[in-house]
Amino acid sequence: MNIVKNAILLSGIFIILQPYNCFPISIKVIGEYEKSGERDSILNPDNLLNRTVERGEGVILLEGIREILGGEGVAVLRGDAQYLKAPYSSSDTEYQGQINELYYQRDVNNWTITLGRKKLRLGVGYSWSPTDIITRIREASDPEDRLYHVEGTDLIKLSRIKGNGQYDLIYFPKVILEEKRLDQNRFGFRYYHYMEPVDLSLVGKLEESGRWAAGINGSLTRGEALELHGEYLYNTASDTLYPAYKENPKQFYLYFPYYRKNIGSHNLLIGGQYTMKNYWNITLEYLYNSEGYSQDEWDAYIEHIRFLNQSYREGENYGLAISGLKSAASVYRLPLRDHYFFARLYKENIFTSISLEWLNFIGLSDMSGFQIIQIQYTGFEKYNIYLRLQKPWGGASTEFGLIPEDFKGIIGIFIFIG
Amino acid sequence: MCKKNGCRFTQKRGKVFLASCFLLLASCFLFATVDKAAPFEDMDARAILEKADRTRSPWSDFEMKAILQFEQRERMVEEDYRVYLKDGTKTLVAFLSPIKQRGNLLLMVGEDLWFYVKDTQRPVRITPLQRLSGGASYGDIARLNWSLDYIPTFIGKESADVGNTSYPCIKLELSADSKGATYHRILLWIEEGQYYPRKADIYLQSGKLIKTLYFTRFEITKGSPMNREIKFIDHLDNDKTTIMRFEDIETHPIPSNYFLKTRLPDLSREVIR
Numbered sequence: 001m002n003i004v005k006n007a008i009l010l011s012g013i014f015i016i017l018q019p020y021n022c023f024p025i026s027i028k029v030i031g032e033y034e035k036s037g038e039r040d041s042i043l044n045p046d047n048l049l050n051r052t053v054e055r056g057e058g059v060i061l062l063e064g065i066r067e068i069l070g071g072e073g074v075a076v077l078r079g080d081a082q083y084l085k086a087p088y089s090s091s092d093t094e095y096q097g098q099i100n101e102l103y104y105q106r107d108v109n110n111w112t113i114t115l116g117r118k119k120l121r122l123g124v125g126y127s128w129s130p131t132d133i134i135t136r137i138r139e140a141s142d143p144e145d146r147l148y149h150v151e152g153t154d155l156i157k158l159s160r161i162k163g164n165g166q167y168d169l170i171y172f173p174k175v176i177l178e179e180k181r182l183d184q185n186r187f188g189f190r191y192y193h194y195m196e197p198v199d200l201s202l203v204g205k206l207e208e209s210g211r212w213a214a215g216i217n218g219s220l221t222r223g224e225a226l227e228l229h230g231e232y233l234y235n236t237a238s239d240t241l242y243p244a245y246k247e248n249p250k251q252f253y254l255y256f257p258y259y260r261k262n263i264g265s266h267n268l269l270i271g272g273q274y275t276m277k278n279y280w281n282i283t284l285e286y287l288y289n290s291e292g293y294s295q296d297e298w299d300a301y302i303e304h305i306r307f308l309n310q311s312y313r314e315g316e317n318y319g320l321a322i323s324g325l326k327s328a329a330s331v332y333r334l335p336l337r338d339h340y341f342f343a344r345l346y347k348e349n350i351f352t353s354i355s356l357e358w359l360n361f362i363g364l365s366d367m368s369g370f371q372i373i374q375i376q377y378t379g380f381e382k383y384n385i386y387l388r389l390q391k392p393w394g395g396a397s398t399e400f401g402l403i404p405e406d407f408k409g410i411i412g413i414f415i416f417i418g
Numbered sequence: 419m420c421k422k423n424g425c426r427f428t429q430k431r432g433k434v435f436l437a438s439c440f441l442l443l444a445s446c447f448l449f450a451t452v453d454k455a456a457p458f459e460d461m462d463a464r465a466i467l468e469k470a471d472r473t474r475s476p477w478s479d480f481e482m483k484a485i486l487q488f489e490q491r492e493r494m495v496e497e498d499y500r501v502y503l504k505d506g507t508k509t510l511v512a513f514l515s516p517i518k519q520r521g522n523l524l525l526m527v528g529e530d531l532w533f534y535v536k537d538t539q540r541p542v543r544i545t546p547l548q549r550l551s552g553g554a555s556y557g558d559i560a561r562l563n564w565s566l567d568y569i570p571t572f573i574g575k576e577s578a579d580v581g582n583t584s585y586p587c588i589k590l591e592l593s594a595d596s597k598g599a600t601y602h603r604i605l606l607w608i609e610e611g612q613y614y615p616r617k618a619d620i621y622l623q624s625g626k627l628i629k630t631l632y633f634t635r636f637e638i639t640k641g642s643p644m645n646r647e648i649k650f651i652d653h654l655d656n657d658k659t660t661i662m663r664f665e666d667i668e669t670h671p672i673p674s675n676y677f678l679k680t681r682l683p684d685l686s687r688e689v690i691r
Contacts, residue, residue, distance in 0.1 A: 026520060065687050074687060105684065110675070112684075121539045121683060137539065144538045161675040192680045196528050199679055221530050224597040227543040275545055349549075379491075381516060418517035 071106025130267035245300035292338030353379030368394020488552025529598035552660030553652030557600025
């Protein structure tokens with residue numbers, strides 16, 4: 001870390017390590033042990049990619065808030081010690097520190113100014129939020145970011161509240177802290193309005209490069225316990241790499257041609273959540289991602305991976321095959337197809353102090369997916385313990401069938417110190 | 419004589435007839451008056467309920483600390499909340515303790531109730547009847563004005579025993595009339611003259627008695643009488659007792675931006691300071 005990053009980290013520590021009676025501070029400590037079963041995915045035969053099979057992780061999250069110059073300074077710092085065990089590398093413990101949030105915020109009448117790093121959530125979706133265009137917070141496999149991986153965005157935000165509405169103007173340049181420079185100017189806005197029973201937001205961003213995105217999200221309440229929500233975002237550009245499906249995949253090892261499409265993308269999410277009479281909470285969402293691979297593109301991608309597998313198994317161009325698989329794996333990111341369905345069931349006290357959560361994410365293009373079950377015991381005053389089980393399913397050539405890990409079990413403890 | 423007698427008899431019968439007609443008319447009038455009295459009593463019932471509500475939520479804007487005490491695993495547990503109320507229809511409840519819940523928020527705007535979990539950054543729709551802690555429901559802390567959500571009906575006069583004291587009361591039946599209502603049906607005893615709520619029996623739609631609330635302490639606060647303590651008896655959990663106390667009451671305009679969903683992430687830090 002360079003001087004700038006150290007200075008920022010120290011200012012966060014300064015906010016946090018003030019006398020306790022001046023302001024609230026909270027400390028959370030999370031410990032997790034994870035064991036993964038290997039899966040002979042065609043993307044990772046014999047675990048060639050050296051995926052982790054065991055993980056031990058300790059996370060500490062320090063959060064402080066302090067009155068400064070008539071406003072408030074907020075610091076959320078995260079420290080992480082991670083032990084990873086993979087078959088072809090020596091086990092080692094890695095330490096990492098990060099500034100999740102560090103900002104100053106002040107309210108003057110109906111105006112609020114925010115300066116610093118902050119998580120800014122604009123979307124309303126549970127599993128995924130296309131309109132989270134400032135800070136990307138949601139991920140279907142861990143919507144609640146239980147280990148606090150997500151960092152805030154460096155921004156200056158000016159907000160005005162008027163009646164049931166809120167206007168936000170945001171300047172959020174790409175900051176390269178190590179090089180002490182701004183990489184790209186970016187501007188965002190949101191207009192939010194609440195008209196009972198509807199919340200509606202218009203969002204947009206414009207980048208120095210000329211790329212822009214604009215969208216809308218909203219939620220609607222019906223009856224006593226139903227909420228419906230939706231999001232739509234149009235983005236002028238896409239970063240997705242597509243396989244050149246018109247090429248013969250067997251011609252290439254490492255340099256199979258991937259390309260970016262010079263077209264805009266559409267993302268849509270429609271969903272709802274309902275709390276039943278017996279307090280089960282159910283969330284259902286449908287996601288559409290126009291950046292997803294078409295069937296031809298997917299077939300080309302899979303065919304190329306199969307060709308590399310065959311080369312690897314037959315010992316023909318062994319090294320090149322491994323490099324090709326690594327290259328194919330680097331392209332693999334979720335969601336890679338176009339239609340998805342998400343379901344979550346949650347109940348707080350299924351038995352005394354025991355909560356149950358069940359997540360299911362299904363790719364409708366090939367009916368593969370994964371599911372997660374988490375059981376948490378909350379009966380202790382200052383800590384919770386949980387068991388999290390995750391399993392992907394799908395055939396060898398399906399999107400989630402490519403995931404290299406099979407069954408994954410995690411036990412964890414969440415300690416609250418105040 | 420006979421004639422005379424007959425005349426007298428006839429006159430007497432005429433008077434009896436007239437008296438009977440009068441009585442009949444009077445009865446009809448009386449019954450008609452009683453029949454017409456029902457809506458009048460209902461109107462009165464609403465006024466009585468509103469007066470009782472004013473002892474629970476005396477000002478349009480105020481904030482207070484709510485302390486919940488209940489027994490959990492054979493020991494007493496205490497939880498703290500800061501409650502902000504505006505215009506009688508908007509409530510923000512910030513969870514201060516236990517530490518696990520700190521920063522979580524409960525937002526009620528109109529008839530809609532949301533629970534915001536700080537770590538998930540997403541408000542979740544919940545029902546007011548869901549259990550907050552001990553024998554208290556979310557709606558018990560988020561909604562102090564029953565007159566907004568219920569239709570009151572005058573039942574009669576009946577004393578209510580609270581502790582060792584018996585209070586002469588007006589008994590009302592409250593029937594839920596909005597989705598903001600926490601309970602389906604309430605029998606409420608309101609002290610005559612003072613209009614303090616003294617006791618409430620809470621029923622499920624099935625007719626099952628689930629809770630009894632005793633309004634146990636009233637104090638003159640900032641010049642107005644205010645209910646400062648409620649005792650919940652949970653009939654679904656071995657009649658366990660939960661006490662809800664209200665302290666540190668401050669009357670001042672509560673900012674409107676406390677009741678916007680977009681502000682919840684900021685408020686979860688701001689209001690627990």
